Amino acid sequence: MFTTSRGISLILSVAISALVLAFLSLMEQANLLILLVAWGVSFSAAYLLISFTLEYLVFKEIGEIYTLLEKIQRKDLSEIKDKGRKGSLSPLRKINKVINSYAIARQKEIDTLQKNAEFRREFIADISHELKTPIFATQGYIHTLLDGAIDDKQVRMRFLKRAAKSLDSLDILVQDLLTLNQMESGVIRFSFSEFNLKELIDEVIEELEHKASKRDMHIKFDFEADKSYWTNGDRQKIYRVCQNLIFNAMKYNHNGGEVTITMSTHKNSIQVDVKDNGHGIPPEDLKRIFERFYRVEKSRNKKEGGTGLGLAIVKHILEGHKSKISVSSTVGKGSIFSFSLPMVKRDPSEEKLKVVSS
Template sequence: MFTTSRGISLILALAISALVVAFLSLMDGAGLLLLLVAWGVSFSSAYLLISFMLEFLIFKEIGDIYSLLEKIQRKDLSEISEKSRKGSISPLRKINKVINSYAIARQKEIDTLQKNAEFRREFIADISHELKTPIFATQGYIHTLLDGAIDDKQVRMRFLKRAAKSLDSLDILVQDLLTLNQMESGVIKFTFTEFDLKELIEEVMEELEHKAFKRDMNLEFEVDPGKTYLTNGDRQKIYRVCQNLIFNAMKYNHNGGEVKISMTTHKNSIQVDVKDDGQGIPPEDLKRIFERFYRVEKSRNKKDGGTGLGLAIVKHILEGHKSKISVSSTVGKGSIFSFSLPLVKIDTPEDKLKVITH
């Protein structure tokens, strides 16, 4: 009884009313009726006031604190709310708020750790698969040769070429992993220079032209021949961005399809769009295509090459240029990948004449 708000209020109210009556009894002319009325008024007002103070400003806050501590002890932080009673004047509200903030922070840490753990599991499974494929293929070819096939010259050369191709794929995968890790850790530095973006894309198209020819694919470059598309960036890395985007547009397109690259100049930027009329990307995959090893094709068909790291590398390269890669896609109709780079303006003779005139 004496540990509840009502019990404490009763004791304090009795003490206060007794003091009031004792004080009034010392005064001349204080009759019994006056003392009874004073006792009743002082007792009831003291009880109500103290009970309210204890219940709503002390015990309720303490109860909330105990509830929070129990949830933290049980590691059940999912139901903890960030809302706080701003109108409360309790001196314990600040303590309650601090504990609540701590619990919310812990819950966010737990959520982050769970997401990281899930990402690690997926990453280990993905990289195990990617490494297993070329290693097992190489092992198969070499063991076949060791078992006697090495005596057949034609078989020997064919298997050695296949083993070398598998090892090349493994080397590309390792290099891409190292590159991505160095970019994320900030080890790789960007060397910014001015270069013509139109010439760079033309070089990429020339490199991939033979692949397009094999699949009867049309590579089209929409650009204004009278304009200069000068930009500032790391030319080698932007080359890799364009190479990857155009290669992917061809890879996930159908034979006889079309890949269209276009450049649009704005006031201070150049926008590059790589459009294909291939199979498209489902909406549920759009948000994840820039993750490591994520493939829209769940079968993981490796016949067209690729490590599954290309788009992740593209994303980090463009982030290093203060830019972003965006994508829009319609299943069955194709996809458009877009990014922007700064436009370097060249002073024309007319501009120089204006400066001299002014």
């Protein structure tokens, strides 16, 4: 009883009221009624003040500190939240706040470590799967040739071509991994210069038109002819961004579909939208499509080709240009990938001079 706030308050109140009563009893004017009233008032006031002080400024804070320490000891930090209380009169509140902040920081570290561990597990599984396919295919072709098929000229050439194709796929995968790793670590430097973004997209379309024609697919390029589309960036890497986005729009589109590239100018930027009318991306996959090796349709990844690193590389290239890639999609209707680059304003006479010289 005497270790609780009420017990301590009772003892101190009795002591204070007794002192008050003893002091008043020394006065000649004090009668029994006055002494009883003074004792009652002093006892009640002392009890209320001491009880409130101990309960809300001491014991409550100590209780919360013990609760926090118990959760930390049990490593149960999931329910710890920053209450953000300010202006408290309790000197223990600062200690409570420090412990609470420490627990929240540790919980964030644990969450980050768990996410990283999950990412590592997924990455190791993905890279093992991606490497296994071309390696096993090449092994199969080579061992078949070594087992006697090498004597057949037609079989030999066909298997060697298939083995070479598998090794080319493996080389592309390794190069993409190295490129992505170098971008993330800051090893790759960007070489910025001014270039015409429209001409760059024209080159990408010309490169991919042959693949589009094989699937009876139409690539449409919308832009305003009287506008200037000069920008400042790493031309080679922006070429890869456009190449990857347009190729993906073709890859995940249906035969006879349409890919539309729209380029528009704003006050100080040029926006590029790559739209397809293909399969679309489910909402649960939209947040993950820029992760390494993440594919929306796992069963179709080998049929469609690619390393699964293209969008991750696109994301890092645009981040290096202080830009972002955004995506909106409707399942069954298609997707739109968008990004912006800074617009460089050029003198019209300089544009005409370039056209004449070319």
